[in-house]
Amino acid sequence: MDHIDHEINIEKVVSIQEKLHEGDFSDEISKRRNKIIQSSVSTSSSKKNPVWLEFHGVNYSILKKKQSNSESWWNKFTNLFSRKDKQLDVEIGKIDNKKFIQIIQNIHGCANPGEILAIMGPSGCGKTTLLNILGNRVGKQGVSGTINLNGNRIIKETKRFVAYCSQNDIFFPQLTVRETLSFTARLRLPREMSRSEKLKQVENTIQLLNLSKCADTKIGDNRVRGVSGGEKKRVSIACELLTDPNSSLALELGNILKGFAKEQHKTIVMVIHQPSSQVFELFDKLLLMADGHVVYYGERADLVDYLTTQGYKCHPNFNPADYILELLNDPKSKQKLIQAYMRHLESDITGEKVVHKYSNRIRDIPSIILTDETDDIIQSGPLKIKHKWEATFLQQFIILTERSFKQRSKVILSKLDLIQTFSLAFFCCLVWFQLPYDEKDIVDRYGSIFFTCTFWSFHPMINTITSFPLDLEVLKKERQSRSYRLLAYFLSKQSAELILAIIHPIFYVTIVYWVSGLIPNGSIIVSSLIAQSFGYLFGAAFLNVQKALIIATVFMLTTMLLGGFYVQSLPEGLSWMKYLSFSYYGYSLLMHIQFTSPLARFKCNIVGPASSYLECLHADDVNDKYVSGNSVIELLGLNTLKWYEHLMAMFGFIIIIRIEFDRIEVKLQLLYFLRSNNKKNLDNHAISFLLSILRNAMEKQRNDLSSNMMKGIAVCQGDGKKTDSYKVVLPFNINDHTYYYGHSTDTNHWYIQELLENDGIMEEETSRGNLKSSFHDLTPFQIFDRPKTTNGTWTNSYPMVFSANVKNKPYIFAPCYISKRMN
Structure with missing residues (x-):
């Protein structure tokens, strides 16, 4: 449990709208935390590598969405399967104020090492948007102005110097707090640190944020019970603080954050809605916003005097933060303060002079151009990038594979899934118990084979469809932090889930085939991997689980119809379509294995024309006649390809579909991806x-x-x-x-x-x-x-x-x- 003496309500700290509970801790805990902070200072690079953040003339606009009530039913139906982002469905015409929405206008400010810059304002004023822009999480579209770190523009490689807590706490729900922090540390801490040193820093961070009692508890989500909301917030902070960032856009308020700013020379920017007076006193500088404009920028201590000059006197016993929000919630006062600050900057439109006034950066430091690792990295003196990635590609692959295995194994190997597989195997054993080698049981035999093939296509496909869409938010967050290469994620995810995907089919085949009297084989595993590949493809192509499930269901039913069980002879013009069905290859291969075996001799027990097989059709005495397995294969029309040709086709499906999955995922990561021929x-x-x-x-x-x-x-x-x-x-x-x-x-x-x-x-x-x-x-x-x-x-x-x-x-x-x- 947290040691809390009082409560501070915080909204949208670094784009987070929930409340964070922080308070005065006991002397013992405070001393312990101070000791941890001091121990971190000795290994921190922040004091040697301070970061100055400066921004002026920052604007951001978006296109207004199109309002259409006359859309045809056909367009609505086709849009259901469209990958187009609905946020991009905008009305384009003449460029005027009706078509573009200006979110923030001419924002300026700076943040110095060792200081806290608080961005404040009423709801909807643009605080979160500004912080996302400063954190380089928005992209270039619609953004203008200058944002510099140490006098040079922010680029993608500088994201590793910035700790950023997003609005939502995005984690893998099946991992524990300690596992989450450990994987983050192994991926993002410098490669010069040993694994034991990284894990030690994890333990220090757990103690620092009072997470010891929930360290081995799952993170959880809406479906999985886990840590509380407040604990999840602190895990989000911990993931960023343990990386020892050079510039922190983070969630934490209070004495811990102030200690980090002072002792480790951190540069901290936070968004806060309505702090208490005690928290308000912790800030060094304030950036007040209203309707996307700057209302005040400067020292926190000078705010009351500035308001007095504008005719608004704050009572000495009144919290200035509450007072300014009351003013900004009044339309007349808000417009007056906006106009007053605009007049204040008449000779400095973009606020450059104001920024230079409050920035303590030495502007004559030399610049270093790092051209070995990237074409566009221009960094000032101390911001040196030793490695493009903190972990090598092999380390990334191993760490991500381990993490993916732990995360997905708790889903795929859950008690519910194991019960499902065991129950299905049990009932299949009852239905197809020790199938005899008789003519009348041939249909039961290949019915069992088709059921097995169908189920182990549906099951892995449906399970996998949800895998990538659920991972996407975590992937975006970690990619924005430059934690690992995209290829390492692809390979690790598929490697880990490939191992997990074959466990259930092996368990099923081992039990059912032995009890049913079928010949055990691994072909069903290959069929399951194909279905898993299609699940990846549909999940990545649509990103919406409901849409992907609809398409996958239609696809699987069509594949089953072409598989050779329901329809043995397709119409002449459609016979080629069976070669597009992976179920056809899987079912045919399983049938070849079962019916071309020397054991596949079925005793005739149907007399005369009622029999479908030549061996029994003209026999006078069926007791000595047997149907060969090849006759069954030929009757069902499954003799067009050899067994190895089926196997080659199935592996071809796996390779092609997984490559296509990777290609789609890469496209989803492109910032400016657009189909220009549309x-x-x-x-x-x-x-x-x-x-x-x-x-x-x-x-x-x-x-x-x-x-x-x-x-x-x-x-x-x-x-x-x-x-x-x-x-x-x-x-x-x-x-x-x-x-x-x-x-x-x-x-x-x-x-x-x-x-x-x-x-x-x-x-x-x-x-x-x-x-x-x-x-x-x-x-x-x-x-x-x-x-x-x-x-x-x-x-x-x-x-x-x-x-x-x-x-x-x-x-x-x-x-x-x-x-x-x-x-």
């Missing part, structure tokens, strides 16, 4: 991608290129005439000039092109316009100059975006013309 899909995403590309281009030019390049972007809201109004995306006036974006029929445009495939860079000349051969750069776009034009013709005849294939890969190109005009 016109509707292209139209829905075109403007959103274009705005993101243009913002990135402007940021690249402003940071790295000469000062006379493009400094602002505006999108035409009319038909392209000079008199049209413009929606300014990111306006910047340089030397009394403003730069605009528009359309033009001229082929000599500036081109900014975004590659949507995994390679990220376009490498050969295209056939569209005058696009030149592109070259490798540190960004996913290229810029092509139009050197001789100062003014140009405007028209809406040129498409805003078009798709093309380069090296048989889909790309989206955004043509834009930059016109320089005098103000």
Whole structure:
């Protein structure tokens, strides 16, 4: 049980909306925790590698969803099986305020080592969204502004320096607290640490967060009973704290967090809704938000004085956090405070000067470019990445295989599943007990074989369909933290579950075949692995368990119809379809094994025309006549392939389907995956991608290129005439000039092109316009100059975006013309 003297209600700390209970602990526990913190300081790299987080001019917008009440029943039916993300179903038209929703606008701030920056505001003000952007969990689409670690932009490799607790506590429910932390430590702690050192740090973290009493309890979920909600929150914190991050976007509040910030020189950013006065005093800086705007940024101690200057005086005995939230919940006060802070920043639109004022970073430190491991890593002095991954590929594979085996074994080998298999085997033994070798029992014999084949196709497929969708959230979280390679996850998952998948069939075959008098063999195991492969495929392809189950059921029933049991002779035009059914190969192989054996001689006991077999049909005395197994195979039409050809086809199914599963999973991980040959899909995403590309281009030019390049972007809201109004995306006036974006029929445009495939860079000349051969750069776009034009013709005849294939890969190109005009 937790030692709690009082309760602090916390909402959305690092995007988490549940309450966290923290309090004053006994002196003994406090001393023990302080000792643990001090012991961690001696091994921590944070003090030697401080991290400064700075962000200014941060904006985020999303496309408004399309509202349609006239959708046809056919579209609704086809959408049921569509993999398209419904969040991407947006209405695209002219670019105006009705189509785009601005979530956060012009946010700025900084967080220094040893300090706590608290992001506060009423519900729905954008706190969680901002924290997700700072944690690099949103992506580039719709995001603009500057976010720097130690003066350089955040990239994917820096995620390993950031501990991040998501809104939901995402864990494998079957693993215990200690197992969860141990696997996390082995994957994410430096490879220079031995296994014993990593496990020691796990135990220290368990003691630090008072998890000792539940360390060997399952995490649990809605279906599996496990730890309490508060304990699960602390496990989430523990997973991040034990990695000793250089920048922490974490859940923890209170003295433990303050101690880590001071002693280990941590940089901490948290989102909190309404803290108590005691918790409020722990913060060093505050970022107050309302309706996506900054209301106040600065020292926590200066908040009351700032409010006084705006005409709002907080009583000395009143909690400032409660007072500011009351003000922000009043529409008039909220708008007044928003406008007041905007006037406060009239000479500093993006808040850069304010950020520099509160940042204590030394700005003259040298930069180090690490080009050996990645094309785009630009890190400041102390943020050195020794290894791309903390664990080697082999270590990742072993650790993930062990974890996957423990997690899935508690599901596949659960008491309920074992009872199910044993009960089924028991009733099958009763029904098919010691089948005699008689003609009248031939149907029972191959009926038993078909039932076995069918059940051990359905069972592993249905069990596996839920496997990947349930793992997906954990996979996303761990991949965002750069914990392991995707290939290591694929191989480990399939290796662990392959072993588990054969246990139940072996148990069933061993009992039922021996009792029934059938010849034991391992063919049913191969059939089960094929079904498991299809389960992976459907689970990864649809990601929705209900949809996947519907498709899998239809698929399996169709496969059964083509398997050769219900229909021995398909119509002439459809006979080829049986070769597409894996049930046909599995059933045929099992029949070959049972009926081509020397034991397969069935005594004739049906006289005359009633018999289906030639050996018995014309026999006068059936007592001395036997039906050969080959006659049964021939009668059922299962003699078209040899036994080894069936086996080869079955292994072919396993290899092809599992490769396809891997390919689908890889595609699901691509940040900008888009089927550009889908016109509707292209139209829905075109403007959103274009705005993101243009913002990135402007940021690249402003940071790295000469000062006379493009400094602002505006999108035409009319038909392209000079008199049209413009929606300014990111306006910047340089030397009394403003730069605009528009359309033009001229082929000599500036081109900014975004590659949507995994390679990220376009490498050969295209056939569209005058696009030149592109070259490798540190960004996913290229810029092509139009050197001789100062003014140009405007028209809406040129498409805003078009798709093309380069090296048989889909790309989206955004043509834009930059016109320089005098103000």
